[in-house]
Amino acid sequence: MAARSAALAQQERAAYLFLSPWLIGLIFLTLGPTLASLYLSFTQFDLLQPPRWIGVENYARMFFADQRYRNALSVTFIYVACSVPLKLVFALALAMVLDKGLRGLTVYRALLYLPSLLGGSVAIAVLWRQIFGYDGLVNEALALLGIDGPSWISNPNYSIYTLVILRVWQFGSPMIIFLAGLRQIPMELHEAAAIDGASAFRRFRSITLPLLAPVIFFNLVLQTIDAFKAFTPAFIVSGGTGGPVDSTLFYTLYLYQEAFAYFRMGYASAMAWVLLVIIAISTAAAFLSARYWVHYGDERE
Amino acid sequence: MTGISRRQMLATVSAATALAVGAAQAQAPLRMRMTWWGGADRARRTNEAIGAYLKRNANLRVDTDSVGWGDYWTRLATQVAGGNAPDLIQMDYRYIFEYARRNALKPLDEFIPDPLAIADFGAANLDSGRVDGKLYGVAMGLNSTAMFYDRTVIERLGLKPPDHNTSWAQFAELCVAITKAASKRGFFGAQDGGYVEPMLEVWLRQRGRKLYDDAGKLGFARDDVAEWFDYWDRLRKAGGSVPGEIQALDRGTPETSVMTTGRSAIVFSHSNLLVAWQGVNQNKLGMTPYPRGERPGQYYKPSMLMSIASSAPNPREAARLINFIAVDPEAGNILQVERGVPPSARMRGAILTQLDDMAKAQVDFISLIADSVTPIPPPPPKGAGENEQLLRRVYERISLGQASVPQAATEFHGEAARILERA
Numbered sequence: 001m002a003a004r005s006a007a008l009a010q011q012e013r014a015a016y017l018f019l020s021p022w023l024i025g026l027i028f029l030t031l032g033p034t035l036a037s038l039y040l041s042f043t044q045f046d047l048l049q050p051p052r053w054i055g056v057e058n059y060a061r062m063f064f065a066d067q068r069y070r071n072a073l074s075v076t077f078i079y080v081a082c083s084v085p086l087k088l089v090f091a092l093a094l095a096m097v098l099d100k101g102l103r104g105l106t107v108y109r110a111l112l113y114l115p116s117l118l119g120g121s122v123a124i125a126v127l128w129r130q131i132f133g134y135d136g137l138v139n140e141a142l143a144l145l146g147i148d149g150p151s152w153i154s155n156p157n158y159s160i161y162t163l164v165i166l167r168v169w170q171f172g173s174p175m176i177i178f179l180a181g182l183r184q185i186p187m188e189l190h191e192a193a194a195i196d197g198a199s200a201f202r203r204f205r206s207i208t209l210p211l212l213a214p215v216i217f218f219n220l221v222l223q224t225i226d227a228f229k230a231f232t233p234a235f236i237v238s239g240g241t242g243g244p245v246d247s248t249l250f251y252t253l254y255l256y257q258e259a260f261a262y263f264r265m266g267y268a269s270a271m272a273w274v275l276l277v278i279i280a281i282s283t284a285a286a287f288l289s290a291r292y293w294v295h296y297g298d299e300r301e
Numbered sequence: 302m303t304g305i306s307r308r309q310m311l312a313t314v315s316a317a318t319a320l321a322v323g324a325a326q327a328q329a330p331l332r333m334r335m336t337w338w339g340g341a342d343r344a345r346r347t348n349e350a351i352g353a354y355l356k357r358n359a360n361l362r363v364d365t366d367s368v369g370w371g372d373y374w375t376r377l378a379t380q381v382a383g384g385n386a387p388d389l390i391q392m393d394y395r396y397i398f399e400y401a402r403r404n405a406l407k408p409l410d411e412f413i414p415d416p417l418a419i420a421d422f423g424a425a426n427l428d429s430g431r432v433d434g435k436l437y438g439v440a441m442g443l444n445s446t447a448m449f450y451d452r453t454v455i456e457r458l459g460l461k462p463p464d465h466n467t468s469w470a471q472f473a474e475l476c477v478a479i480t481k482a483a484s485k486r487g488f489f490g491a492q493d494g495g496y497v498e499p500m501l502e503v504w505l506r507q508r509g510r511k512l513y514d515d516a517g518k519l520g521f522a523r524d525d526v527a528e529w530f531d532y533w534d535r536l537r538k539a540g541g542s543v544p545g546e547i548q549a550l551d552r553g554t555p556e557t558s559v560m561t562t563g564r565s566a567i568v569f570s571h572s573n574l575l576v577a578w579q580g581v582n583q584n585k586l587g588m589t590p591y592p593r594g595e596r597p598g599q600y601y602k603p604s605m606l607m608s609i610a611s612s613a614p615n616p617r618e619a620a621r622l623i624n625f626i627a628v629d630p631e632a633g634n635i636l637q638v639e640r641g642v643p644p645s646a647r648m649r650g651a652i653l654t655q656l657d658d659m660a661k662a663q664v665d666f667i668s669l670i671a672d673s674v675t676p677i678p679p680p681p682p683k684g685a686g687e688n689e690q691l692l693r694r695v696y697e698r699i700s701l702g703q704a705s706v707p708q709a710a711t712e713f714h715g716e717a718a719r720i721l722e723r724a
Contacts, residue, residue, distance in 0.1 A: 047382040048403045134487065134547050154549035156701055239557075240371065241690070244549040245697045260375040262687050 041270035046263040058270035069271070071246050072254040078160055079250065080227040083167040088219055091171040095178035096208075109176070116172025124166070125236030129153055132162045153237060156247035163233050163248060174219040181215030182208070213294040221286050228279050231256065251275055332362045333619055337391035337605070338373035340577065346639050350632040354625045361618070381405045386610035388619045392438045394429060394603055398680045401432035407609040408435040412620040418628055419645065426644035429603045429677055438606030439623050442641020443667055444573040445599050445674065446499045446591055448491075451566040453584035458482040463567070465590050465669060469504075469532065472592040476541030479566050491567035492551065492559050493542040495533030496696040498689045500569050500591055504529060506675065507594025517682030519718055527710035534699055534706050545700030555581045572666050573604045573641040576659045588666050590673075597673040604641035642667045684724030688717045 016023075041058055043051035062069050094112060098105060118124050131137045132152035139149040152158045185208060193203050209216075231252040234242060242249030242257070255275070259268030337347065344367050351363050366387075368376060374396065380386050386405065400406050409430075414420060419427065419439060430438035448463065455462045460478055467475070476490025494500050502512040511520030536542045543551075543559050551559045555577045560568040570578065572588060579586050590599055607626065609619045626632050630651035633643060638660045643649050653664065695713040698704035704712070 047378040048399070048405065129550070133550060151546040151550065154546050156703065239552040241693075243694065243697065244545070244701055245694055245703060261690075263378060 037269040037272060040266050041273050043266040045265040045269075047265060048263075051266065054266070058267045059274070061267070062270060062274065068246060068249065068254060072242075072249045072251050075160060075242075075247065075249050076228065076251040079164060079167075079230065080224060082161070083164045084220065084223045084227050086164065087168045087171055087223060088174060088216065090168055091174035091219070092178050092212075092216075094171065095175045095182055098175075098179055099182040109179070112175060113172035116170045122236055125233060128162060128166055128233075128237055154244050156245050159238075159244065159247045163230075163237065166233050166237075167227065167230065174223060177215060177219055178212070181212050185211045210295065214296055217286070217290050217294045221283055224282055224286065225279055228275065228282070330360055330362050331615060331618060332364065333389060333613075333615070333622070334364045334366075334387035335389035335622075336365070336373075336377070336387040337367045338370045339367055339391075340369075342576075342580075343367065343639055346636050347626075350626060350635040351622075353631055353635065354622060363622070381610075384612065386612050388610055388613035388615070389622065390608045390610055391441070392606040392608040394606065394677075394680055395685065397430065397438050397606060397608070398432050399683065400608070401435075401437040404611055406437045407611045407613060407616050408437060409439065409609065409620060410436050412617065416617065416621040416624045418624060421628075421646045422644045423646070425601070425676070426603070430606050430608075438603075438608045439627050440603035440606050440644045441627065442573060442604045442638065443601045443644055444571045444604040444641040445601055445667065445670060446503055446569070447572040447575070447588050447666060448567055448569050448591060449560065449575060449578050449586050449588055451560060451582070451584045452587040454483070454566050455479060462587055463589050463592070465593065465673075467589070467592050469592045469594065473532070473536050473539070473541055476536060476567065477539050480540045483566075487547065487564060489543045489559075489565050490541045491536075491543070492565050492569055493533060493537055493545070493548045493700060494569050495530060495537075495700065496693040497569045498692050499571070501526075501529055501692065502678075503591045503598035504594065506598035506600075506678075507596050509596060511678060513678070513681050513685065515679055517679075518721065519714070521714075523710050523714040526713055527707055530696065530699055530706045530710055533696075537700060545697060545702070548700060549697060571602075571604065572663055573638065575663055575666075576639065579659050588662055590666075590670055597675050599670055600674050600677045601667070602677060603644070638663050682721055682724070684721045687720050687724065691716055691720065 040051055042053060042055060044054050044057075045051035098108060098112075102108060115124075129136070133139075134151035134154070136152070138152060142149040150158065153162050189207050189211075190203055193207060198206070229252060230250055234248045234250045234253045235256070238244075238248045238253075240253075240257075240261075242253045251271070252275070255268050255271045258264045258271065335351070337343065344365075347367075348365055351365060355361055355363065377386075377390065381400070390400075390406070392400065392406070397406075409417060413436070417439065422440065426440050426443065427436065429440055430436050450462050452462060458479060460475065460482060463472060463475055472491075479490035480488070498512075505512055505521050505525060508525065510522075510525055514520040533542065537544065542548075543565050547564055548559060550562070551557055555561060555574070558568055558578065559565040560578065561581050568578070569591070575586065575588050607623045609616050609623070613619050626636065627643070628645045628648050630648065633648045633652040634655050637652060637656060642664050643652070649664070653661075656664065692713060695704075695709050695716070698712075699706060699709045
């Protein structure tokens, strides 16, 4: 008996030993900094001097006194609200086209996935400036029609939408997931409906959409979280300013400026925690709504 | 798990440590780290100069690194906070007070005159590195605010380039004239200067005002800034300067400058950057002070300083290297005027004959304005960097048609004061 428990204990030790790289990573690289940022969010901290406790002042300022914060929130909400649905619709449409069984499907799939791979890179942001700038491609095309287009990327009325387009263009990963989902839908259902005289639209609405709902839901949640966290496009396209006149000042970009340009680590930490809450609430809302429109095949009545 | 006992492990580790220590004692090379902000040209020249120094000091090793201005301060603050500051730190006038007062920098007075033989800097250039009476930074170069003009284009249009006698009114006329004479879609006389903080400062000083007063508060009234915005708003509307949408694409770097992208004939910058601008422009560029006001407004500024971290284990050795870079002609011939015109008279004399046209233009410019410079204002208060961003943001509301001049002036003046209070 004693020998057995000793062997067990040794096994346990071995298990912890093998787990230790991950545990150390979790404690020092994830949990530690996360908890530290919660503490810092109640302080004033500029890196050079030790943090000073100021209670909820950071949060109070954020909610009641900071005009730029409010603006950053609204820019971010516009971005999420526009880019997520558009991206999903676009990805689904392309997935359905690919699902028709084109020849060379793998090649198309790879090609269409390409923008997502390049996605967050600096090169794409530069390209965007070339396309939507003052004498960018878009305006050259408009000039052929005799229209003198604005500098889309540096006009505060349009700049945010160029970033929405950039995001929609990176439709690769939801498209691949949709494609996999579409492949799961039994052909017999479509055939039976077609024989009964259902139109293509009707089949889409009554067969494809309900059966694809779990996949749509999955994509919706992931894309929403991702869009809230978007940083690189605005940072690079606006040169880190969120300009012109804060029209592309994403939440994360403002957070970055407060932390690393103005050294207000406490305020930035507080912003990070509020963003976490916002994302949690929007995800919870998605899950609540899912009850009404997402049904899983293995569910019981 | 039974392969190596704890004792064996300890023995191995301590043996390895002993070996490492032994090796270190055998050679005992002195290691230093040096950091600066700047582009590829600065990195090449600085590393070359350090290489020359290392030839004389075989027992020294210097690890260098450099990043752009934007990332530099974040990284430095992180390094200092983490107790990992580089020994030699390139410092800016804007930040030296903050770092010195937080004891991140070492006072250098004890190293004068040996190894720092910098007495020939002159009092003013030494003072620019002083905080609370102690020297914390050695000026690496002098610069001043300047505008660059496209000599080729302006002369081809049959116009006279601006010079140090050009007044603000004449400048506006010239800009409009350039636009008209060129009459090319998307090409204008000058960059829109409404958001250029150093230019606003010169303009304020010409009117007997200041950007920041000695107490670190705003040194101007709302009406001053309203008048400033109005000047630029009129000039833009008259076609003399670049429209807001195009100007918004200008990041202040040579590559994105409206001059480089072929949108304007005149831009506003600092004298030591002429080389950088000429480097990316085909046409021949000229340099002249900002337009003239009732009083002189320009001043000499140390374009950068070199400081030693208070944590540096060998500050005397570090000071020796600073001395080499600041006053040794061998370093001078490599570094030339890339960091600005050397403040040391001896150094200037030694390198003057070796300079190319662009570098000479810089030295000439610094001497040209010698009669009309005023003493350097105290370093800007905390929050000044944020106000610089604010100026651009608020001014762009005018140039992009979102706010009127009076609205923007009130907004800027009020918000700038609030930022100073909070910082």
